[in-house]
Amino acid sequence: MSQNTFRKNIITLMMGTTIAQALPLAFMPIITRLYTPNDFGVFAIFVALATILGAIATARYEMAILLPKKEIDAINISALSFLILTLFSFFIFIIVILFNTQFAKLLGNAQISLWLYFLPITLFFIGIFNILTMLNNREKNYAIISTATILKSVILVSSQLLIGFFKSGATGLISGQILSHLFANMGLAKGIIKDKAFFNTIKKEKMINLAKEHKNFAIFQTPHALINALSSNVPIYMFSSFFTMSVVGFYAFSLRIVFSPLSILSSSVAKVYNQKVVEAYHNGEDSYQLTKVLLIKVTKTMIVPFLIIIIFAPQIFAFVFGENWKEAGIYTQITSPFLFLNLLVSSISFIPSLVGKQKKALTVSIIHLIFSVLFILIGVYFKNIYLSLGLFTLVYSLILWYNLNWMLKELRVRCVAKKDIK
Incomplete structure (x- = not known):
């Protein structure tokens, strides 16, 4: 990759990230007049839960997508990540169904109880976003990544504004978060899943071998990611329990x-x-x-x-x-x-x-x-x-x-x- 191409790719990603970050900030003076600090508190707990669980939802195998020289290996690592993500999301769904009330009490807020049911699908969308981003990164689809990042921000802000006008409480904030990942995933998928040949290369034996080959991602990077996510979000959980x-x-x-x-x-x-x-x-x-x-x-x-x-x-x-x-x-x-x-x-x-x-x-x-x-x-x-x-x-x-x-x-x-x- 030439130096000019390298700079161009960085600028493309930076522009997408900058616009995506600037949009919510630009509309925040309006959003803060539609939602209360209490609404943001419920939203913060939900996002913190999604962040912590999302850090381990794929056992960090999506980080290995960039490594293989062969395209077929990258596709099978993606399939492995998707399989782990699906099983993990389903596991969280069962846990939420069985222990919803107990978790709400532990978090110190009954309002979060309803939104715990939406946690598994949110984790699933976040995991898909990470997998598709890595695949597009591998294919050097930087414009697609940038566009999807901006789309995610646009959907987030527009949903929070539109629903917020109905004084819906945390509903608007959390709904915007979920919808933004859904639409961003649709944009990212276009750059990767172009034909059925993509799925035909996925083999069970290949996935097992690649899981063993890249096991260090699951063994070392997963606990590190979990600890970092917990460290960043521990004040939110403790403040919700005691304040x-x-x-x-x-x-x-x-x-x-x-x-x-x-x-x-x-x-x-x-x-x-x-x-x-x-x-x-x-x-x-x-x-x-x-x-x-x-x-x-x-x-x-x-x-x-x-x-x-x-x-x-x-x-x-x-x-x-x-x-x-x-x-x-x-x-x-x-x-x-x-x-x-x-x-x-x-x-x-x-x-x-x-x-x-x-x-x-x-x-x-x-x-x-x-x-x-x-x-x-x-x-x-x-x-x-x-x-x-x-x-x-x-x-x-x-x-x-x-x-x-x-x-x-x-x-x-x-x-x-x-x-x-x-």
């Missing part, structure tokens, strides 16, 4: 507003950085210095916006989204340190894979999860949401700071070792 649903809504909304633009920046930086650091690392160049320069540039770019957030977030939220959402601005003030550090760490999160330290990355994630729960519980004990948020931010920031320094140290050691060998 009000409005608290959950404020927290989820504050993250949604800040994380959307940050994710665009971090994912864009990471894509370019990953390619450059691998090239520099294998060529014996100073990838450590490259990483330091990148982090300094990101810090200089984002320090002023974050200072504005720390000082003026409540006033900004109240003005843009309505007075009801001023509390979410306070939450944003409290959590801004870990949001800033997370931006830096996310930009260079490929380093553990580059230097072969995935096992340690998993260990750090487990420690992060344990301490997050413990520190939030201190605030729960004192019945103080600000204390819970502050302590959660403290432990998250410390873990991120450790991650940042640990990754830089590992990279520096490898760079020195490579120079010594030369």
